[in-house]
Amino acid sequence: xxxxxKADSVERPVNFIxxxxxxxxxxxxxxxxxxxxxxxxxxxLHIGHAKSICLNFxxxxxxxxxxxxxxxxxxxxxxxLEYVESIKRDVAWLGFEWEGEPRYSSNYFDQFYAxxxxxxxxxxxxxxxxxxxxxxxxxxxxTEPGKDSPYRDTSPAENLALFEKMRAGGFKEGECxxxxxxxxxxxxxxxxxxxxxxxxxxxxxxxxxxWCIYPMYDFAHCISDAxxxxxxxxxxxxFQDNRRLYDWVLDxxxxxxxxxxxxxxxxxxxxxxxxxxxxxxxxxxxxDKLVEGWDDPRMPTISGMRRRGYTPAAMRDFxxxxxxxxxxxxxxxxxxxxxxxxxxxxxAPRTMGVIDPVRVIIENYADSAPETIQAPMxxxxxxxxxxxxxxxxxxxxxxxxxxxxxxxxxxxxxALDKEVRLRNAYIIKALRADKDADGNITTIYCTYDPETLxxxxxxxxxxxxxxxxxxxxxxxxxxxxxxxxxxxxxxPGKADDFESVLNPDSLVVKHGFVEPGLAxxxxxxxxxxxxxxxxxxxxKADSLVFNRTVALRETWxx
Ligand code: ATP
Ligand code: MG
Numbered sequence: 056x057x058x059x060x061k062a063d064s065v066e067r068p069v070n071f072i073x074x075x076x077x078x079x080x081x082x083x084x085x086x087x088x089x090x091x092x093x094x095x096x097x098x099x100l101h102i103g104h105a106k107s108i109c110l111n112f113x114x115x116x117x118x119x120x121x122x123x124x125x126x127x128x129x130x131x132x133x134x135x136l137e138y139v140e141s142i143k144r145d146v147a148w149l150g151f152e153w154e155g156e157p158r159y160s161s162n163y164f165d166q167f168y169a170x171x172x173x174x175x176x177x178x179x180x181x182x183x184x185x186x187x188x189x190x191x192x193x194x195x196x197x198t199e200p201g202k203d204s205p206y207r208d209t210s211p212a213e214n215l216a217l218f219e220k221m222r223a224g225g226f227k228e229g230e231c232x233x234x235x236x237x238x239x240x241x242x243x244x245x246x247x248x249x250x251x252x253x254x255x256x257x258x259x260x261x262x263x264x265x266w267c268i269y270p271m272y273d274f275a276h277c278i279s280d281a282x283x284x285x286x287x288x289x290x291x292x293x294f295q296d297n298r299r300l301y302d303w304v305l306d307x308x309x310x311x312x313x314x315x316x317x318x319x320x321x322x323x324x325x326x327x328x329x330x331x332x333x334x335x336x337x338x339x340x341x342x343d344k345l346v347e348g349w350d351d352p353r354m355p356t357i358s359g360m361r362r363r364g365y366t367p368a369a370m371r372d373f374x375x376x377x378x379x380x381x382x383x384x385x386x387x388x389x390x391x392x393x394x395x396x397x398x399x400x401x402x403a404p405r406t407m408g409v410i411d412p413v414r415v416i417i418e419n420y421a422d423s424a425p426e427t428i429q430a431p432m433x434x435x436x437x438x439x440x441x442x443x444x445x446x447x448x449x450x451x452x453x454x455x456x457x458x459x460x461x462x463x464x465x466x467x468x469x470a471l472d473k474e475v476r477l478r479n480a481y482i483i484k485a486l487r488a489d490k491d492a493d494g495n496i497t498t499i500y501c502t503y504d505p506e507t508l509x510x511x512x513x514x515x516x517x518x519x520x521x522x523x524x525x526x527x528x529x530x531x532x533x534x535x536x537x538x539x540x541x542x543x544x545x546x547p548g549k550a551d552d553f554e555s556v557l558n559p560d561s562l563v564v565k566h567g568f569v570e571p572g573l574a575x576x577x578x579x580x581x582x583x584x585x586x587x588x589x590x591x592x593x594x595k596a597d598s599l600v601f602n603r604t605v606a607l608r609e610t611w612x613x
Contacts (some may be wrong), residue, residue: 072289092111100141100333126159149367160275164281217231277305277319297319363603406584410570415499442570471485477524537563
């Protein structure tokens with residue numbers, strides 16, 4: 056598990072939410088702040104959730120407040136414990152600690168019920184028997200007001216009896232709902248007598264079969280916030296209109312109609328290029344087996360990114376880089392990848408892996424056994440120490456690092472009659488090459504200059520190119536999974552059929568060799584494979600598999 060994020064004294068850029076909090080504290084509206092992260096356990100968390108997690112937990116840390124983890128579990132049909140567990144793991148992995156135990160909206164089902172009764176008694180809620188089609192018709196449209204339901208004027212006593220009957224299982228699903236009595240002519244559709252409770256004969260992962268009526272999000276969320284003493288309830292912009300309903304519910308309940316009750320503030324959600332973030336679409340990718348699962352390294356999920364080698368620090372840094380605003384926009388994948396590279400460049404140990412190997416024989420290497428060379432774990436950080444690599448008569452280099460004839464003057468790799476330096480080792484020169492029947496190079500015969508380990512040739516000749524290699528007898532074979540964008544277009548969510556714009560080359564599998572030191576590489580920890588990119592060992596495969604975390608530079612299909 057990763058390190059926990061601690062409060063620090065770093066000055067963070069202000070944003071509109073920090074301005075509100077600063078005012079609320081200065082005006083003594085609140086003595087301290089409490090936020091919450093409220094996922095619905097109906098899927099795995101994605102990078103958009105990471106933005107919300109970093110915001111809510113980050114504010115609590117910066118203002119020495121608290122942040123709750125609350126499962127917004129009011130829709131049992133789509134929720135389950137696998138999702139609950141994955142969400143806890145992902146939040147903890149990002150480095151955040153929730154206040155006390157995780158909470159569940161379902162912990163408050165008795166209270167929601169009691170508050171619904173309070174609204175009924177106040178004449179502010181009624182049981183409505185319009186069917187779905189009638190309800191739609193009565194609701195009106197954006198240009199036309201709605202019509203009052205014929206059940207709107209039922210007396211509180213009668214509504215109470217009906218609501219109790221709903222709870223007792225006396226009505227079928229869809230037969231009736233409890234609605235708030237607000238305003239059928241409101242210009243906000245969500246205020247046209249919204250549903251507060253509906254009948255669902257569903258088993259719930261927390262409350263079992265105790266309930267057959269379940270509250271709607273708009274009713275449960277604000278009350279959960281108020282019960283937990285949340286001060287700033289942060290959500291994404293699509294809930295902007297619903298803020299009226301949030302306020303209406305709390306203002307009409309005696310326990311909560313106070314100046315320090317929670318308030319909702321909306322910020323723009325993260326949209327990331329070349330991927331989708333809608334849970335429905337992510338479910339579809341998993342269910343249709345277009346990816347290996349929720350934690351497929353191509354998925355925008357936190358578990359996918361962890362499996363791919365992204366670090367919690369890089370993801371938190373990404374959240375800071377994109378900032379918080381009220382403007383909807385599309386964030387470039389390059390911003391996320393830059394945050395990952397900037398972190399890994401500093402923390403990732405260096406190593407060599409040959410992804411598309413071709414054999415090299417060093418003809419003048421006399422010893423039968425390979426020799427050991429000490430190579431730095433990180434060229435700029437001596438404290439990371441050294442690793443043992445090997446050099447001997449038989450090596451592997453990457454096929455792309457050899458050409459019989461250099462195509463141009465810029466080619467600084469190995470060619471016949473040309474010299475190149477092997478990273479961390481000697482200068483070699485290619486003499487000739489064997490080919491198979493199809494013309495593919497099978498073996499390159501070379502000599503090495505034994506006087507050039509860690510130094511330039513004494514005669515002053517210049518050898519500019521450096522390529523990577525592994526010694527063949529000590530090398531360990533490995534599979535490399537080279538990942539690319541999951542979609543071919545920047546906004547696949549807009550495509551009529553998003554599956555039709557999947558990138559067929561989003562995963563390319565190669566087989567090659569790595570340094571022997573990587574035989575026991577820990578999973579999920581990224582290394583820089585010199586000249587190839589950042590890779591980490593896969594956390595699921597039984598054999599040695601390395602996932603490409605990110606290329607060394609911004610590229611497309613490379
Ligand atoms: P759905 O409602 O489709 O199930 P959701 O993405 O809204 O999915 P929730 O579990 O309700 O999922 O989200 C939990 C929290 O994360 C909410 O506060 C939500 O606003 C926030 N969140 C979800 N997606 C994003 C995003 N793309 N960017 C920022 N915050 C997000
Ligand atoms: Mg939601």
